[in-house]
Amino acid sequence: MADEVRAGGRGAGARRDVVGGAAKVRGGWAGLLAAVPVLLLVGGVVLDVFGPVPYAGLPLLSASPLAACMVLAFRGAVITAAVACVLAVCVDVLVNRPLTAVVVNLLDVAVISVIALWLKWVVQRQGQRFAAVRAVAEVAQRAVLPLPPARVGAVSVATRYECADAEALVGGDFYAVRSTPFGVRALIGDVRGKGLTAVSTMAVATSAFREAAEQAATLRELAEHMDRALVRFVADVGDQPDALERFATAVLVEVSEEEGRVRLHHRGHPPPYLIRGGRVMSLEPAVPGLPLGLGLPEDAGVSGSDTFPFHQGDCLLLVTDGVTEARDRHGAYYEPCTRLAGRDVRTASEVVDTLVADVTHWTGGRRHDDMAILALAPVR
Template sequence: MWRLRRSSRLLLLIPVVLIVVITAVDQLVPEDIHLGPLLVMAPAVTASFAGAWLTGLIGSLAVAAQAYIGWHFGVLTSRNVLVQILALVLLSALSVFFCRVRERRQRQLAQVRSVAEAAQHGLLWPLPERMGPVQIACLYLAAEDEAQIGGDLYAATRITGGVRIMIGDVRGKGLSAIGEAALLMGAFREAAHRHATLPDLAATLGHSVSRYLADFEPATEAGERFATALLLELPDDDHTIRMISCGHPPPLLFSPAGCITVPSLHPAPPLGIAETGPDAYAIDMAPFEQGDTLLLYTDGVIEARDRDGRFYPLEARVAQWNRTGPESLLHHIHRDLLSHTGGYLNDDAALVALHRHPDDHEHRRHGRRT
């Protein structure tokens, strides 16, 4: 804020210097050359960066300078000088008027943005930094300008004896996909506590998406809207991950030794393609030992292209950061991904990093707690 105010003060010197220089030079040039009309530049320039009050002040100074020039040459009451002064007054008044209109629209836009941000934060709840033995970090990059969420989603909830996590991707991007993403996140938060097994949970989410699409899917897009999802269950006392992939990319698993593996998955169809029962979803399991890190992501990450059309090589890039913590890992990916794409994403992207800390009983046995 201090730098912004200092910058505005420095910019204010430009119209002031213009008024002083034009007034001084006009008295030095031959009498048949009139520089007074150039004073209109001062309020016009001020209106580009300042508010109505400062623009009016600079306009008044410009009018006073024009009057001084006329008085200095003894032609203040001449029609030519009076017309120049009147024109300068009108231009300054118009500049002040448009500044007020701009300020009003800026206040309205700021209010709309604050409401939109509150709504988006309400839909995509921030994940806690820790759930049981699992440390969590998340990153969301929306493709739509001014949007903070879009068609990608993630959610996590504590259940008896463990943690359930979902990461998903609704077909489409940006603001148009928020409704379906909100439905899926709400259904997960409600159903994750009620179903004992992941297949039951996946089937319930599939039914929820199908019902939503039946009610709200446009006829022109019938059968073309769906959502991919990866459901995970991380027991507190069992060093394994239970996963169900509904057409979603597999995660990356980092060991403390720096080895990166891709757990083998048997993906089911995406949610919303067809209503299926729990038997259609196979549980895949992988070890998740103390010190391991699991990276979940959406296809907006691996399908991000550079200027030459090459996809972002996520697995190759994270190999150099696989021994860092979750927050640091996502920070490196964020910076590298934007560098790869030139700062612009064609699709929403979401990442969640999970790190398993040593069990509490292991720390107690060594005389310390997490």
């Protein structure tokens, strides 16, 4: 399944995990990088003893603790710093330098070592705090935007969430899928803005959907319930500068297995795509609707539901504007209808995998907006 939440921009190749503030590279370069402090120590001794001028190797001895702090764990860096100090003294004694020179050279290496170790400790503490924050964020993300199962009722489900920020786990895009007495109902949407403000608004929208998906008789009633929830939320945070800008676009979906049809209710969101027999069709609404949470009268700009045939072999693809507004290096927008046409994709997960790979190729890996994808396909 392609239903994992990923932070965009993570490439293949050597994988780097930040541990204690140092980038520990796993792969063929690990041994070479770990040998750099040793090479600096050896080079410093050789230059200091056999070099053309006195103290030629002192810069290398001083640099070895700095290099160790970059490529080794904290204990290895401490050992390297201690060895550098001992070698500095031993070399000065070996070449019969005066006591003042021995002390000064030792202080040079020791001061640089202490500064390097202190910086490593600070970065290590920050790394530990960052890891703790990411762990909390991941738990919150799973609670706010849980991954749907691979199958809900008679519908196969595949999702993907990729944030424009490589360090983020979740943003303002959202989706949800529920099995209800009216059929399988699904939702995809996008909150205006980014950051914690968008996440909090997204949490209200998805919670309202899950709460009313099994009770609302129609998709329009379900959308109105979500709209009221967002309006109340805006009223609760009315003293904040961006309170009036907390709205969301959305498309609500209802798949009826008995009727072989899918109903769509649009609220200002990019239309879904129907993939059938290698063709990709954009399911435009008859009457476009306004986004949720604007607080307008219920009949203002509210569309009805559009119904389309939906049978075995079809796939409904819903995306956020991170897909439709993805641009290549020439500034051209990505167009799913043409880019996905003729592709040999048979399942919902294949559709999602193909779309993500194609968007990444189209943009060259550069993403300027979060991207959420939801694919639904009827199954027996």
